[in-house]
Amino acid sequence: MAQQRTEIAELGEFGLIDRLHAGIKTTLPDTITGIGDDAAVLDLGEEYGLLTTDLLLENVHFDLAFYPLKHLGYKAVAVNVSDIAAMNGIPRQITVSLGLSNRFSVEAIEELYAGINAACTDFRVDLVGGDTSASRSGLLISVSVFGKVSKEKIAYRHSAKVSDLLCVSGDLGAAYLGLQVLEREKQVYLADPSMQPELDGKEYVIQRQLRPEARMDVVYELDEAGVVPTAMIDVSDGLASDLLHLCRRSEVGAVVFEENLPIDDQTYLVATELNIGPITAAMNGGEDYELLFTIRQADYDKIKNSPNISVIGFITEPANGVVLHTKGGNRHPITAQGWTPLSS
Amino acid sequence: MAQQRTEIAELGEFGLIDRLHAGIKTTLPDTITGIGDDAAVLDLGEEYGLLTTDLLLENVHFDLAFYPLKHLGYKAVAVNVSDIAAMNGIPRQITVSLGLSNRFSVEAIEELYAGINAACTDFRVDLVGGDTSASRSGLLISVSVFGKVSKEKIAYRHSAKVSDLLCVSGDLGAAYLGLQVLEREKQVYLADPSMQPELDGKEYVIQRQLRPEARMDVVYELDEAGVVPTAMIDVSDGLASDLLHLCRRSEVGAVVFEENLPIDDQTYLVATELNIGPITAAMNGGEDYELLFTIRQADYDKIKNSPNISVIGFITEPANGVVLHTKGGNRHPITAQGWTPLSS
Numbered sequence: 001m002a003q004q005r006t007e008i009a010e011l012g013e014f015g016l017i018d019r020l021h022a023g024i025k026t027t028l029p030d031t032i033t034g035i036g037d038d039a040a041v042l043d044l045g046e047e048y049g050l051l052t053t054d055l056l057l058e059n060v061h062f063d064l065a066f067y068p069l070k071h072l073g074y075k076a077v078a079v080n081v082s083d084i085a086a087m088n089g090i091p092r093q094i095t096v097s098l099g100l101s102n103r104f105s106v107e108a109i110e111e112l113y114a115g116i117n118a119a120c121t122d123f124r125v126d127l128v129g130g131d132t133s134a135s136r137s138g139l140l141i142s143v144s145v146f147g148k149v150s151k152e153k154i155a156y157r158h159s160a161k162v163s164d165l166l167c168v169s170g171d172l173g174a175a176y177l178g179l180q181v182l183e184r185e186k187q188v189y190l191a192d193p194s195m196q197p198e199l200d201g202k203e204y205v206i207q208r209q210l211r212p213e214a215r216m217d218v219v220y221e222l223d224e225a226g227v228v229p230t231a232m233i234d235v236s237d238g239l240a241s242d243l244l245h246l247c248r249r250s251e252v253g254a255v256v257f258e259e260n261l262p263i264d265d266q267t268y269l270v271a272t273e274l275n276i277g278p279i280t281a282a283m284n285g286g287e288d289y290e291l292l293f294t295i296r297q298a299d300y301d302k303i304k305n306s307p308n309i310s311v312i313g314f315i316t317e318p319a320n321g322v323v324l325h326t327k328g329g330n331r332h333p334i335t336a337q338g339w340t341p342l343s344s
Numbered sequence: 345m346a347q348q349r350t351e352i353a354e355l356g357e358f359g360l361i362d363r364l365h366a367g368i369k370t371t372l373p374d375t376i377t378g379i380g381d382d383a384a385v386l387d388l389g390e391e392y393g394l395l396t397t398d399l400l401l402e403n404v405h406f407d408l409a410f411y412p413l414k415h416l417g418y419k420a421v422a423v424n425v426s427d428i429a430a431m432n433g434i435p436r437q438i439t440v441s442l443g444l445s446n447r448f449s450v451e452a453i454e455e456l457y458a459g460i461n462a463a464c465t466d467f468r469v470d471l472v473g474g475d476t477s478a479s480r481s482g483l484l485i486s487v488s489v490f491g492k493v494s495k496e497k498i499a500y501r502h503s504a505k506v507s508d509l510l511c512v513s514g515d516l517g518a519a520y521l522g523l524q525v526l527e528r529e530k531q532v533y534l535a536d537p538s539m540q541p542e543l544d545g546k547e548y549v550i551q552r553q554l555r556p557e558a559r560m561d562v563v564y565e566l567d568e569a570g571v572v573p574t575a576m577i578d579v580s581d582g583l584a585s586d587l588l589h590l591c592r593r594s595e596v597g598a599v600v601f602e603e604n605l606p607i608d609d610q611t612y613l614v615a616t617e618l619n620i621g622p623i624t625a626a627m628n629g630g631e632d633y634e635l636l637f638t639i640r641q642a643d644y645d646k647i648k649n650s651p652n653i654s655v656i657g658f659i660t661e662p663a664n665g666v667v668l669h670t671k672g673g674n675r676h677p678i679t680a681q682g683w684t685p686l687s688s
């Protein structure tokens with residue numbers, strides 16, 4: 001009897017994950033939410049616990065040709081903390097597992113740990129465990145984070161309501177452009193190792209790629225302003241993709257105003273130099289690790305003067321779809337690939 | 345200025361981990377214990393939370409030439425649950441991250457998940473999250489477990505007291521012998537693929553290697569008997585190594601009676617066939633995932649009739665060291681390599 005063999009490529013990564021997760025049911029009364037949000041939600045009695053994990057693999061998620069190990073350690077923690085922030089939670093403890101090949105010296109691994117420790121200090125988390133192993137194949141970093149959130153303040157993906165305001169922290173698109181700059185310089189270097197990298201005027205976009213921050217400052221700011229987001233997600237795959245996740249889970253539509261998208265001046269300049277549309281970078285780029293969230297209209301006055309928060313649109317009935325309202329007054333459907341210009 | 349380069353091999357794996365962990369301090373009031381026990385201990389208010397993680401890498405921790413994927417999925421969960429059991433805790437939720445190369449079909453990954461789900465059912469835990477990624481280099485599995493334990497029932501490594509009884513669950517040495525059998529059969533197969541494996545009479549030792557169980561049944565049994573271990577650790581590296589950990593952390597010595605070591609009949613038979621000392625396998629073998637624990641002498645009557653628990657010795661003053669009392673009446677120091685026969 002021939003055994004069936006389906007290639008992963010036939011399903012794609014998301015298709016595979018959907019298929020594997022289809023058979024998973026949670027059964028415990030203290031499991032509030034399992035797979036499907038930025039973090040799992042556990043009932044601890046007085047408050048909720050949050051649990052999330054991320055895996056970073058060499059030559060899949062990072063290229064050590066241009067990624068300093070210290071920054072990599074910092075990023076491994078920050079991207080996990082960002083998932084806790086996206087639940088409006090406070091990270092508390094992390095575990096870090098490493099797979100290390102002999103290519104790394106002890107000093108190199110200490111650099112990685114220096115970045116991990118710096119992130120623990122910045123985000124006020126304790127490193128409480130992990131596992132260190134030899135690896136036959138480069139570096140891998142697996143981080144898990146435990147966090148907490150009071151039951152009244154938790155923000156899910158699935159609870160945005162029609163007429164809520166759509167907000168995003170910081171600015172968008174820079175991390176993606178930073179990666180393009182670094183990839184280009186790597187090619188230049190490989191072609192001629194005597195060339196000096198040309199990074200002047202690109203410091204911000206490179207920093208956004210190499211040393212992303214989790215926006216815990218925005219979580220604290222919202223708390224101080226007395227605002228609980230009605231829904232939240234972190235922008236890791238790009239604004240378009242993550243907005244679609246939020247709208248699908250909340251069963252709503254949304255309008256985003258192009259002119260309200262927060263894009264840094266340097267992002268515009270580098271985008272022009274690289275011949276990439278700055279709106280495409282912002283919608284589609286990914287790895288910004290900003291927070292995308294919705295608030296009640298009644299809370300607008302509490303955040304309108306914040307330099308860290310932009311109101312970029314609002315939530316609509318699902319039938320309206322998820323659309324970008326351009327500066328020219330046109331409406332384009334937003335797709336997972338970014339946004340689709342109308343054919344005329 | 346020349347940069348220093350220290351090879352990992354100069355420090356060894358344990359030396360590297362010690363050096364990396366030396367700089368790590370915990371700062372949060374709700375971090376009760378960080379690195380250094382089977383799981384981290386977090387203060388949740390009414391009770392303690394437990395957090396632990398383990399990494400399994402292909403060709404480092406498992407060989408897919410003889411490891412069925414379903415068993416591997418089960419083992420990945422069981423070894424993590426075992427760390428929660430070793431704190432006398434109850435596992436609740438797990439996350440599973442996978443790195444997958446294209447070599448694996450969707451059906452193969454579903455086999456792996458079938459094992460993961462079977463373990464979740466057996467150990468009553470919910471799978472609540474994870475991360476799935478392409479891998480350039482074989483299979484990796486990173487599991488994290490969150491568990492709970494009441495504050496009165498937690499068992500650390502560091503709290504064994506002089507005159508406590510030393511106990512171990514189940515039997516020892518079989519998993520190591522199972523691995524030796526599987527390695528031997530692999531070599532036979534590689535030399536002549538038409539050879540049939542000779543596994544008759546070796547089912548138990550092979551099962552102990554391929555499908556280890558976490559001894560949650562013993563945690564529940566102790567609870568029902570009204571016994572809280574004074575200290576506990578799971579036997580993952582071998583009885584000798586893990587007993588030394590427990591004694592060092594508790595600042596005590598111990599005597600183990602050779603004649604009390606629980607060794608299955610099949611373990612004796614296979615050890616003889618492979619020309620491996622059964623006591624060496626039991627002391628030194630590893631991967632048994634049994635529980636090694638200490639109890640007050642006053643609790644002896646509560647466990648003496650249990651078929652799952654053997655009293656193998658007792659705790660002494662630290663000056664007496666950690667020794668094996670042989671059937672012949674000799675005393676040998678136990679070292680991390682197992683035990684050292686005296687030179688005369």
